[in-house]
Amino acid sequence: MDRRKFIKFCSAAVPAATIGSSLGSCIFSSTFIPNERHKMYDDDFIKKMADTAMFLAKQNGASYSDFRLSNFRSQFVSAREQVIQAISDSENFGFSVRVIVDGTWGFASSSTFTEMEVDKVTKLACEIAKANKKIQRSKVELVPTASYNDFWKTPIKKSAFDVSIDDKVSLLFKVNEKAKALGGDFCSSFIWAVNEWKYFASSEGSYIKQDLHRIYPQFEVTVIDKSTGLFDSRESMTVPIGKSYEYVEEFDWMGEVEKAVEHAKMKQKAPSVEPGEKDLILDPTHLWLTIHESCGHPTELDRALGYEANYAGTSFMTTDKLGKLKYGSDVVNIKGDRTQKDGLATRGYDDDGVKTTQWDIIKQGVFVGYQTTREMARFIGESASNGCAYADSWSHFPIQRMPNVSLQPGVEKLSLQDLISDTEDGIYIVGDGSWSIDMQRYNFQFTGQEFWEIKNGKITGMLRDVAYQGNTVDFWNSCDAICDESEYKLGGSFFCGKGEPGQVSPVSHGASPARFRKVNILNTSKEAGE
């Protein structure tokens, strides 16, 4: 996951769209809706352009071609205390043509959508493929897929784009005001809504339209002890999710603000952790990221094969370990799923035009499945892709991206309270903090938002300065209990980073709280030499 992209987005958005407000003077009365550019073209025109591209590609030597037209709409509203930091409503519209000429990919794209430009871009894609043939040593071959003529839409209840900016700003101001009233020194908050509209057509006969929605609201409270200069923050336990504004409306914002301020203050006064081995209970609000980094990424087939060696890295889960590696204990079952309810990576079809599905990645602790695309699947002898191709823009080549990868809940009844009661000396970690893992996904270090000490089956108070380190296989083999489905929650990210040029993809990870035995705990203050 790459939060730099998020920070970059925010810092870029602020100067361009800074709109201020004073408390109580929020007087927006309408929703600003920019032209949704894909709606300016009717289906017949779009199909005509797609067919033109594919016809020209064939004429120019392509054995395969696809055409992708997309519009990414993004609305970001953020506030700091009672000052609006950004209201940005942008659209990014364009198309691309991808071809295979004599076993070599060619790809070109443009933001100008005219017949003349489709002609130019298609020919350029073929030209690029031909020019690069001499540095292509192994021919690109795609595993087969059925062709589809379909429309798929995220099953949302209330589009965030139909809600006025007024309502969004009011909510953010209320959150920030409440945090200040309860003793938070600073509070920032935002609501980020995305609509990804895309049209895919291939020379194999597919014409697929998709209308994908996702939303990410969050706040962060900071408390400062002016006498010591110490400060601590706590983010809301909201998650980015494959829903729309209904998620914002269903969330208990005021309850969460109360908890956040109280816990940030507690964290500031909490004792510093004693480093050493302890049992960990990881809440789904934290565990999603551990799953993402230590299971999601290493089971990407392109990475395992070496396609990402120059950037994201390779994987210790090499193809010779498929079906053999005891990745985790017997209770560990992890699935890849592009159909999961509310998942950020959920959709009808991937960007190869493959219908999405779900499959086992880890079964009873054994590594049994990779994430694949049409290009990669054949390298492990698969005759079909499991639908993991994705491009984050019309201007980017689709590459293998992570589906929703989720830890399956325990089959036996086990609540979080039961698990805590069963733990003698441990820490219960809530929320994600800092994260880092090596380029083959062995060694990781994570922090969180809250660290609760467990002694003899009871939570005894909060700790601070906690980080844990582990090695993926040892860690997952130390997992001895997973709560049942009543405790299951989704976490996720808008910004999983991969590829060159860099691309981000949205992805969710579900889990129930799980316990890991004898994990190495670090004290971050001591690590800083304090």
Place this chain on the structure above:
Amino acid sequence: MILNENEAKNLLTKILSYSKADSISATLTGSNTFNLRFALNSLTTNGFSDGLNVSVTSDIGKKSGNVSINKFDDKSIKEAVEKSEEIAKLCPDNLEFMPPLGAQEYLKAINYSQETEKLNHTNRAAHLAYIIQKSLEKGVVSAGYFEDGLSFTAVMTSNGLFAYNKNTGCNFSATVRSEDGTGSSRVEKSYVNVKDLNSKRLTDIAIQKCKVSAKPAELKPGRYTVILEPAAAADMIALALNFMGARAADEGRSFFTKKGGGNKIGEKLVGDKVTIYSDPSDPKSPSIPFTSEGYPRTRIVWFENGVLANLHRPRFWAKEKGAQVVPYPSNLIMQGGTKSLKQLVSETESAILITRFWYIRTVERKTMLLTGLTRDGLFEIKDGKIYRSVKNFRFNESPIGVLSNLIDFGKAEKAVGSENETLQIFVPPLKVNDFNFSSLSDAI
């Protein structure tokens, strides 16, 4: 799509002419970029992208509205301006409102090269052909990326500002791994002028270094003297800049907060040898001489002989504090010495040589503690020589710690770190005491 200065001026003038607001500003950006990616000694993907975008901000009193579009017929432009005004009217007053800038003077830009603009498919493929061929000959497995692009930025405001910059860039990176998977090395360089890019030399270095890096030995985690190669040093100084905001420091939530209030400007925070500055017109690291709102970027010293000289401070906060505006820079230059990396190594009795870092994240903002890993070549130095390749480590260390424990440095050069995508960086290799390696990693 690339517009020349006149075309950009005409288009922006047209955009501004539709305004009925008190003031308006518009930033126009366009680019043409090509890329080639390879892995397993063969081309994998490639691409061409052509884009043009405008961001329009209208102000009515202290209210502002912003719209971005990438469609440029008269009707769309007019609608975009009207919509930005519509948003502004609906907004409450901005307590931190700053009016658009008036006319400014800029340093002469030197970040464009005709040679880079004229690259063609054959030139591009040649950079990859050499490394693919050499890798096959030497029995190693290479992966990498080549990108070149031409882009422009133009800004105009109704208060009389016009700024235009056309720039080019090219980047080559390659990771070379041994066939048995026990060795890895990496090179990356980025320049304005493709003539400065010697991908053949970089390839030869990467292949040679990969061979040396194979079958690493295991050292115990702990505090070591290290030499950071420029790519590793680049990450440390670029990440330090992220923490160096004046507002966070003044508000009490930064390492740079002074106990009792205010910030630490003027305090000696790091080693005497540390002088870091930004200057877009410095030929060592040319970059764009203005910000997206058209504010001029000039020479800014961040650290001078170890003393904190500046923190970045946007216009509103500068006004609040009665202090100078310090824009976020487009480049970072750290003063180095005259020694080559080889000489620095030869003068070192015992240390670890770090090629680069990977996956660096902030652990604690108040101490600037970072965690991350070494990657693509970690070597033990003994008695002035590379003694052996060693296994990668996770580190827990802060950029302030690195700059405070600086013992010596070499000759500075253009470098690309793993965590920075926007700053052009020129930095020396750094020899640093007491670098904290926290645990071992099996990753190659």
